[in-house]
Structures are given as C-alpha cells and as structure tokens.
Amino acid sequence: MVEPGKRVGLFVTCLVDFFRPSVGFAAVKLLEDAGCIVEMPRQSCCGQPAYNSGDRRTARAIAEQVVEAFAPYDYVVAPSGSCAGMLKLHYPHLFHGDPNWLPRAEAFADKTFELVSFLVDVLGVAKVDAVCEATVTYHDSCSGLRELGVRVAPRRLLGTIAGVTIKEMRDAEVCCGFGGTFCVKYPDISDAIVGKKTANITASGAEMLVAGDLGCLMNMAGKLQREGSTMEVRHVAEVLAGMTALPPIGVPPPSIAERKP
Amino acid sequence: MSNATSPQFKDNARAALADPDLQNALKFVELNFASRRREAVDKLPEFDELRDSSRDIKDHTLAHLDLYLEEYEARVNAAGGHVHYATNAEEACRIILDLCRKLGAKTVTKGKSMVGEEIGINDFLEANGVTPVETDLGEYIIQLRHEMPSHIIAPAVHLTKAQVEADFRRVHTQLPRDRNLVDPASLLSEARGVLREKFLAADVGITGANFLVAETGTSIIVTNEGNGDLTQTLPRAHIVLASIEKLVPTLDDLAQLLRVLARSATGQEMSVYTTLSTGPRRPGDPDGPLDYHVVLLDNGRSAMLGGEFQDMLRCIRCGACMNHCPVYHAVGGHAYGWVYPGPMGAVLTPSLIGIDKAGDLPNASTFCGRCEEVCPVRIPLPGMMRSWREREFERHLSPATMRAGLAFWAFFAKRPWLYGLATGLAARALAYLGRTHGRFTWLPLASGWTRRRDLPAPQGATFQAQWKARKAGR
Numbered sequence: 076m077v078e079p080g081k082r083v084g085l086f087v088t089c090l091v092d093f094f095r096p097s098v099g100f101a102a103v104k105l106l107e108d109a110g111c112i113v114e115m116p117r118q119s120c121c122g123q124p125a126y127n128s129g130d131r132r133t134a135r136a137i138a139e140q141v142v143e144a145f146a147p148y149d150y151v152v153a154p155s156g157s158c159a160g161m162l163k164l165h166y167p168h169l170f171h172g173d174p175n176w177l178p179r180a181e182a183f184a185d186k187t188f189e190l191v192s193f194l195v196d197v198l199g200v201a202k203v204d205a206v207c208e209a210t211v212t213y214h215d216s217c218s219g220l221r222e223l224g225v226r227v228a229p230r231r232l233l234g235t236i237a238g239v240t241i242k243e244m245r246d247a248e249v250c251c252g253f254g255g256t257f258c259v260k261y262p263d264i265s266d267a268i269v270g271k272k273t274a275n276i277t278a279s280g281a282e283m284l285v286a287g288d289l290g291c292l293m294n295m296a297g298k299l300q301r302e303g304s305t306m307e308v309r310h311v312a313e314v315l316a317g318m319t320a321l322p323p324i325g326v327p328p329p330s331i332a333e334r335k336p
Numbered sequence: 337m338s339n340a341t342s343p344q345f346k347d348n349a350r351a352a353l354a355d356p357d358l359q360n361a362l363k364f365v366e367l368n369f370a371s372r373r374r375e376a377v378d379k380l381p382e383f384d385e386l387r388d389s390s391r392d393i394k395d396h397t398l399a400h401l402d403l404y405l406e407e408y409e410a411r412v413n414a415a416g417g418h419v420h421y422a423t424n425a426e427e428a429c430r431i432i433l434d435l436c437r438k439l440g441a442k443t444v445t446k447g448k449s450m451v452g453e454e455i456g457i458n459d460f461l462e463a464n465g466v467t468p469v470e471t472d473l474g475e476y477i478i479q480l481r482h483e484m485p486s487h488i489i490a491p492a493v494h495l496t497k498a499q500v501e502a503d504f505r506r507v508h509t510q511l512p513r514d515r516n517l518v519d520p521a522s523l524l525s526e527a528r529g530v531l532r533e534k535f536l537a538a539d540v541g542i543t544g545a546n547f548l549v550a551e552t553g554t555s556i557i558v559t560n561e562g563n564g565d566l567t568q569t570l571p572r573a574h575i576v577l578a579s580i581e582k583l584v585p586t587l588d589d590l591a592q593l594l595r596v597l598a599r600s601a602t603g604q605e606m607s608v609y610t611t612l613s614t615g616p617r618r619p620g621d622p623d624g625p626l627d628y629h630v631v632l633l634d635n636g637r638s639a640m641l642g643g644e645f646q647d648m649l650r651c652i653r654c655g656a657c658m659n660h661c662p663v664y665h666a667v668g669g670h671a672y673g674w675v676y677p678g679p680m681g682a683v684l685t686p687s688l689i690g691i692d693k694a695g696d697l698p699n700a701s702t703f704c705g706r707c708e709e710v711c712p713v714r715i716p717l718p719g720m721m722r723s724w725r726e727r728e729f730e731r732h733l734s735p736a737t738m739r740a741g742l743a744f745w746a747f748f749a750k751r752p753w754l755y756g757l758a759t760g761l762a763a764r765a766l767a768y769l770g771r772t773h774g775r776f777t778w779l780p781l782a783s784g785w786t787r788r789r790d791l792p793a794p795q796g797a798t799f800q801a802q803w804k805a806r807k808a809g810r
Contacts, residue, residue, distance in 0.1 A: 087799050093763050094792055096799035115803055119755040125746055127703060127722060128738065129729030133746040140752065221705035250662045254702025259784035260738070261346070261700055266788040267353050267666040268702070297789030300775060325792040327774030 083111040084148030086141070086187075088158045089120040090289040091310075095324065098289060101316035102154040102190050109198045116144040121153075121161040126169070127255055135169045139176065142166065142183045150197075151187040154312045155288045156219015157255075159189035164222050189219055190312055191287060195228035202235035205317030209307070210240045212281035214272070214295065215248045216288035229287055229311050236314065244279035246271075253294035269298045276306060283307040283323075285314055296324040340689050342673030345696035352667040361496050362668050365487070369659035372603025373710065380599065390596050391714045393589045394581075394650035398641060404550040404583045405632070411553025415615025417628035425455035428633045432457060432542065432575060435629055436466050439573050441539035447557060447564035448472035449544030450488055450653060451579050451633055453675045454688070457542070468542075469534045471563040473527050480507050486669030486677065489601050489655040494668045497523070531563070541567035541625070545578035546652070547593060548630075551586045554614045555630065558597065558607035565611050573627035574613065580632050581649040593652060596712035601654040636688045644723050648683050650713040657707035657717060663700055672697055679707035679717040686724050695733055698724035760801045763794040770794070 083106050091098040103113045122137035141162065145151045153159040163184045170176040194200040211233060219225040226248075233239055252258065252268025259265075272295060276284050284299070284306055286292050296308035307323040322328050341348055352358055377383045397404055409419040422428035428451075436444060444461065446452060446468050458468045458479065470479040474492035478485055480503050485491030492500070501517045504526055516522055543564050545555040555576045557564045568574040584590055598604040617624035640646055658664040658678025669677030674694070676684050682697040691698075698721035707717045728734045748755040770776055770793020778786050785791050797805075 089759075092799040093759050094794045096795055096797070096802050099799040099803070115800070117752045117756060117800070119749040119752045122749070125742060125749075127725065128742055129722070129725030129727070129734060130742055130746070131726050131729075133742070133750070136750050137746075140750065144752075217702070217704035217706075221709055250702050250704035250706070252662065252702060254704070256738075257700075257702045259782075261349070261663075262784045262787060263346075263350055263353055264663055264666050264700065265702075268662045269789070271662075271665075293792055294789065297775070297785070297791055300790040301777075301788065322774060325775040325790055327770075327772060327793075 081111055081149045082147070083113050083150045083152050084145045085113055085115045086118065086121070086145070086151050086153040086158060086162065087115060088153055088155045088289065090293070091154060092118075094293065095289055095310065097318060097321050098154050098310040098312050101310070101312035101318050102152070104316045104318075105190070105194060105200075105203070105312060106152065108204070109194060109200050111150075111198070114148065116147075118144060121158040123157065123161045124256055126161065126165060131169065138166045138169050138180065142176075142179055145183060146179075149186065150193065151183065152190050152193050153187070154190040154310065155290075156189045156216050156223055156225050157288050157290065159187060160218040160222035162187045189223050189225050189287065191229045191232060191315070192223060192225045195231060200232070203232055203315045203317075205315060206237045207314055207317070207319045208238035209283045209319075210242050210281045211283045211285050211314070212242050212244045212276060212279040213247060213311070214244070214251060214276070214284060214286040214291060216286050216291045217250050219287050220248055225287065229285075232315050233285065233311065236317075239314075242279050242281045244275045244281070246275055251291045251295050253291045255290065258294060265294075266298070269294055273298045273302060273304070277304060281306075283309060283314075285309055285311050287311045292324055300325050340674040340685075340693055342685060342689065342694040342697060345671060345673055345700060348671035348673055349667040349700070352671045357496050357499060358494055358668050361494050362665055365490075365493055365659055366665045369602070369655075373600060373656060373659065374603075376599040376603040376605065380595075383596070383599070386592065386596050387712050387714055390593050390652075390712055391650060393584060393592060394652075394713050397583055397585060397589075398581065398646060398649050401580065401583065401641065404585055405580065408548055408550040408553055408583060411551065412615065412628075412630055413553075415553050415628070416618075417553065417615045417630060419630045419632060422631055422633045422635070424635050425633075428455045428577065428631050428635070429457055429460040431631050432577065433461060433464050433466065435573070435575060436461065436540055439539055439627065441466055441573075443467045443469060443534065443538050444540040444542055445469050445471050445535055445538040445567045445571065446475070447541070447543035447559065447567040448475050448491065449542065449577055450485070450675060451544055451577050452542065453485060454579075454635065455577075455633065457577070469531070469538065471531050471535065471567050472559070473524065473561060473563075476527055476531065477503060480504075484670065484675065487655060487658060488653050488676065488678075488680075494670060535566045535570050538567075538571045540573045540575060541569075541571040542575045542577055543568050545576050545582050546597065547584050547590050548578055548582045549585075549587055549590050549612075550583055552614055554587070554612050556590060556610065556612050558594070558610045560602075560604075560608040562609050565609060568611070568613060568625065569623050572625060573629065574616070574625035576613070576628075576630045578630065578632060580634055580637055581651075597652055597654055600656040600710065600712040640687055645683065645687050645720055647715050648680070648687065648720060650715055651680055651684070652713060653680075654712055656710040656712065660706040660710050662702060662704060662706075679721070680715070683715075683717055683720045683724070691724055691727055691731075692733060695728055698722075699728075756798070756800050760798050763798045764796065767794040767796045
C-alpha cells in the first residue's frame with residue numbers, strides 16, 4: 076500500500092504519446108484520483124524496437140537514458156504491459172554483468188509497474204468512479220499477461236464501472252498478431268493472426284473491445300475497421316477514467332464526422 | 337537434410353496462408369492440442385513443480401553429459417549392444433548403411449524419428465538400395481507424399497482426411513477400387529494391413545529414442561500406435577538413432593520426464609505405449625532383435641553446450657510450443673523449411689543449419705510468450721530467439737532496409753528533445769491529414785500496415801507537447 080503523495084513518473088509510451096495522448100491523460104487522472112502526484116520527464120521510447128530487432132547497443136543506450144530520467148520518482152508507471160515488461164524485466168537483462176548499471180536497473184525495475192496492476196495491486200484501488208453503458212470484451216495483451224501476470228486487475232476494475240457488462244471472447248489470451256515490428260516485417264502472417272482475433276471479438280457479442288496496450292489496440296481496431304465492423308475499440312485506462320465520450324480509436328471527432336457528406 | 341527451404345520462409349508462409357486445405361487441417365492443432373494439454377495439466381496440481389524438476393534433470397545431465405555418455409555406452413555394451421558415435425548427418429547415414437549392408441538388409445522398417453529426418457536417412461538408404469518403410473501412420477502418409485513432417489509429434493497434421501484418402505487410393509492400387517475409406521478408422525485399418533506385411537519382411541528396424549537412460553543403457557520410445565514395438569522387435573536387428581541430448585541419468589529421472597512429456601504433447605497422462613529396450617534378445621527371451629545398435633548423433637549439439645543456446649538441448653520434443661504458437665497456427669510446419677518447426681525450430685534450426693540460412697525463423701515470432709509458458713522444461717524460447725536476432729544484427733545479416741529504418745529511429749530515440757520535436761510535428765501533420773476519417777487506409781512507407789488494416793490517425797498534438805502546455809498553463 077502506498078502512502079498518499081507518492082511521486083509517480085509516467086512512462087507514457089511512444090505510441091500513446093504519438094497516436095492517443097488521451098490514454099496518457101486517463102492514466103494521469105486514475106493515478107491522481109488514487110492520491111499520487113504524477114510527473115513526466117522527457118522521454119522517447121522504452122527501446123523495444125531496437126531490443127527485439129537484435130540491436131542491443133541502442134536498446135541499452137535508451138535504457139540508460141530512461142533509468143536516469145526516472146531516478147527521482149518513487150514509482151514508474153506505464154499504460155502498457157509491453158513497455159512495462161520491457162522496463163521491469165528486460166532492462167536488468169540488458170545490464171547483465173555490469174556492476175555499475177545493474178543495481179540501478181534493478182532498483183528501477185522494482186519500482187516500475189503496468190498502470191492497472193499498479194492501481195489494484197500496489198495502490199489497492201478497489202473501484203473506479205466511472206459510467207459506461209456497454210458490453211465490453213477484454214483482450215489480454217501478451218506481455219502484460221505473461222511477463223507481468225496482469226489478468227485479474229483490469230477485469231476487476233472494469234466490473235466496478237456502472238453500466239459495464241463483461242463478455243469474455245474465446246481465446247482472449249491469444250496474441251493479436253501485432254508483435255511490434257513483427258506486424259510490418261511479416262504483414263501476411265500478422266494479418267492472418269489478427270483475422271482470427273477479430274472473428275473472436277465479433278463473436279463475443281460485445282460492443283466494445285478493451286485492452287491495455289495501444290499497439291495491440293491499433294492492430295485490432297485497424298483490422299476491425301477494414302472489415303467494416305462498428306466495434307468501439309478503447310484503451311482500458313480511458314474506460315476506467317470515464318473518458319468514453321472521446322471518439323474510439325480510429326474514429327474522427329463527431330463534429331467532423333457530422334460534417335461529412 | 338540439405339534441402340532446407342528456410343531461406344524462403346516468407347514465400348513459404350505466403351503459400352501456406354493461401355492453401356485452403358492446409359488452413360483447414362491447421363484448425364485441428366489450434367482447436368485441440370492446447371485445450372487437451374490444459375485439461376491434463378489442470379488435473380495434476382504439481383505440474384509446475386514437475387516442470388521445474390524436469391528442467392533440473394536435463395540441466396544436470398547436460399552439465400555432465402560426457403560422464404553420462406560414457407556410462408551409457410558401458411551399459412549398452414554390457415547388455416550386448418553397440419554404440420556408434422556420429423559427428424554429423426553424413427557419418428550417421430554411413431554408419432546405418434554399413435550396418436544394413438552387413439546384415440544384408442533389403443528393407444528396413446522405421447519408427448518415427450525426428451533425428452532420422454534431420455539426417456535424411458530415408459533418401460540416403462533409398463539411394464543406396466535399401467528400402468525404408470515408415471510405420472508411424474503419419475510418417476507413412478508423408479513418405480507416400482515425399483514430404484517432410486510438418487509437426488514433431490504429428491507429422492501429417494497439415495493434411496486433411498480427404499487428402500490422405502486420395503493418397504491411399506493412388507498408392508494402394510492392389511486394393512479394390514470401390515472400398516470405403518470415408519471414416520478415419522478405415523484409413524487406419526488399411527494402413528495397418530499394408531504395413532503388417534512390411535513388418536514381417538523387414539530385416540532391420542530403425543527407431544528414434546525419446547530418452548536414453550545412462551544407468552541401464554536403455555533406450556525408450558513412446559508411441560500411440562504400437563508400430564514402434566513391431567519395428568524394434570520383429571526384425572533381426574534394431575538400430576536406435578538418437579541425438580546425444582536424449583540422455584537422462586536414471587530410470588527415476590525417466591519416470592519424472594514421462595509425466596510431463598505426454599501431458600504437454602497430447603494431453604494424455606501417458607502415451608499408449610512406452611517401450612524400454614536394453615540390448616539385444618537374451619538367451620531365453622521369447623522375442624527381440626538379435627543385434628542392437630545405437631547411433632548417437634552430435635550434428636552441432638556439443639557446440640551448443642556451454643553457450644547461449646545450451647538450454648535448447650533440454651527440449652524433449654513434445655511439440656507444446658508449436659501447439660500454442662499463433663505463427664505456427666497460421667502457416668503450419670512446412671513454412672519453417674526444415675525438420676524442426678515452430679518456436680523450438682526457430683531456436684534449434686539456426687544452430688544446426690546456420691543463422692544465415694534460417695534467419696527468418698527467430699524473427700517470425702510475435703514474442704507472445706505462450707511457448708515458454710507451456711514448455712515442460714522451461715526453455716526460454718523467446719529470449720533465445722532474441723539472442724539469434726542479436727547475432728544476425730551483429731553479423732549484418734538482417735535486411736538493410738530494416739537496419740536503416742532502425743538507425744533512423746534510434747537517432748531520434750536516443751535524443752528525447754529532438755524526438756519530441758520531430759514527433760510533435762509529425763503527429764500534428766498526420767492528425768490534420770486524418771482529421772476527416774480518423775484513420776488512414778493508405779499511407780506512404782506504412783503499406784506493411786495499411787495493406788490489410790486501417791491505421792488510426794493521431795489525435796493531434798503529442799502527449800508530451802500537451803503536458804508541457806498544461807504545466808505551463810498552471
């Protein structure tokens with residue numbers, strides 16, 4: 076349990092920063108509602124594109140920069156299981172055998188969390204104050220699920236939203252085919268995988284797809300929309316923060332949409 | 337086997353995705369294997385502890401492999417058998433051919449052996465006048481089709497029943513044309529009938545081994561069809577073909593590993609047949625081979641000992657990693673282009689045929705981690721695939737466009753202030769371009785994404801820009 080007034084450094088993630096800042100603001104709201112002071116040092120990316128492409132040197136350079144930048148905070152929180160997994164599990168691995176950096180990377184890893192599991196498991200948040208009349212299906216993003224064990228926390232909090240009904244899809248824990256650079260290196264395979272995922276999403280009967288990683292969400296939203304689906308796709312932080320008045324992923328703001336011929 | 341098509345992984349994958357029969361057949365893997373494993377594991381509360389100790393048994397064996405090999409060889413000799421060491425595939429093939437010739441063998445029956453596939457023993461024997469007959473149903477089917485196995489425990493899992501029926505009608509021309517082959521049982525009984533004669537005619541039986549036990553000099557096979565037993569007991573000679581990492585120290589260790597093997601593979605508690613063979617027929621034995629030989633294959637494995645990929649030698653070939661792999665589910669085993677498909681193949685194949693040939697394999701993974709999650713000996717498969725990617729990157733084997741893109745991105749990512757500037761501009765520009773539809777159906781340089789999916793447009797300014805403005809406004 077955290078005492079009020081703890082300083083949280085927000086690792087916003089490069090995808091949220093670039094494509095969907097509202098996820099970042101949702102994270103800030105959730106953390107502030109739980110009594111945290113949220114700050115954000117200058118940042119770029121967690122380094123996963125380099126790390127998973129075999130460019131360890133670049134990954135390490137970025138990791139050093141991130142560990143330095145977040146040194147002043149009590150906690151580091153990311154609205155992504157994938158990026159949080161990188162910071163928490165893989166950074167120490169990058170500094171393996173380095174007596175100067177390894178302890179710093181380990182200390183950094185110890186204070187780093189994925190957003191929803193931080194709210195539930197560390198801050199003890201039991202419910203959120205939000206309303207959303209929707210049948211929701213939750214996709215377990217791979218890194219969050221298998222590297223960090225995030226499974227119960229998002230479902231538990233989603234269940235406390237007034238109006239939300241959760242309908243599980245088949246194979247919710249199976250990969251959506253995003254895989255970072257995988258989806259552009261092997262677009263055909265990625266497409267086949269996400270095609271199975273969207274079939275399961277659609278078959279769930281839910282109106283809204285929710286997950287904790289923007290990369291997976293963009294992949295699934297992009298496929299659903301290409302298939303002509305009207306499924307709303309949202310990041311779990313936005314739903315928990317009651318920010319569902321915003322247009323879902325890949326949908327223009329209503330004012331502009333209405334002006335369309 | 338030299339005819340690896342792993343360098344053409346992308347073409348293989350594209351063809352696989354466009355093959356409706358294959359896609360139909362692959363549904364079986366996706367729908368059945370994972371759920372059967374889950375059910376079996378749920379019934380055994382100590383399964384995760386068994387995985388830990390299975391890992392430890394294999395680690396211990398690998399750490400002392402030289403000693404256990406010596407002990408194993410001594411025990412095999414004491415039981416009246418012979419051990420032959422083969423450094424590579426050619427040597428192993430040559431040893432087996434020499435044994436067949438010495439025994440005057442015209443036909444050999446074979447139990448399923450992935451090492452047999454690895455060394456290409458069938459083609460080699462055939463080219464040298466010895467006819468090999470596969471006796472595992474799946475192996476028999478792919479032998480008829482001149483194909484490689486597409487799965488390490490279900491070699492013909494890429495085929496539909498209708499395809500197998502067509503093959504049987506094409507090859508078994510001695511049987512009545514109007515026979516009924518619609519249900520799987522009739523296919524099985526036809527294969528059984530055809531194979532029965534082969535069993536009786538064979539001079540030599542070749543099997544693989546799931547394990548070799550050092551303390552007793554025993555080889556073990558697990559099968560569900562019983563074909564392995566006929567293969568190794570009916571002919572005059574039994575040749576066991578196995579790679580060196582199949583060793584375990586004791587029968588107790590064997591019992592332990594058997595508890596995780598079938599559960600991980602097929603969801604069975606045990607395979608139908610678990611057969612232990614120690615040496616040739618002894619005086620007074622009612623049956624069994626008169627000669628018992630073991631060909632122990634290295635083929636690059638000893639070079640993996642003590643290195644980054646040693647953990648891969650723990651593999652007990654259950655196939656759970658591929659049964660849970662979304663990429664395998666999408667493209668099947670043949671796309672990987674060599675003997676070992678799926679995640680275990682993505683790690684092992686580069687070790688055995690070279691990363692220059694198998695470079696795509698460790699890259700074609702989403703790193704979803706399901707393989708590691710189900711591996712009965714806890715092999716860190718994604719981590720080792722990443723190690724291969726690092727080697728490729730260091731050796732400049734990764735594609736030039738990928739390296740250039742990465743270098744461009746890294747230049748900014750290593751300079752957060754510049755990164756903020758560049759992404760700030762780009763996000764605004766893209767948000768403006770995408771403002772009407774909220775997403776893109778086409779975007780230059782992003783066709784890999786937009787060919788099959790829409791790309792959401794950014795909302796506007798980046799989070800960092802908005803945050804800065806918000807802080808300044810406070």
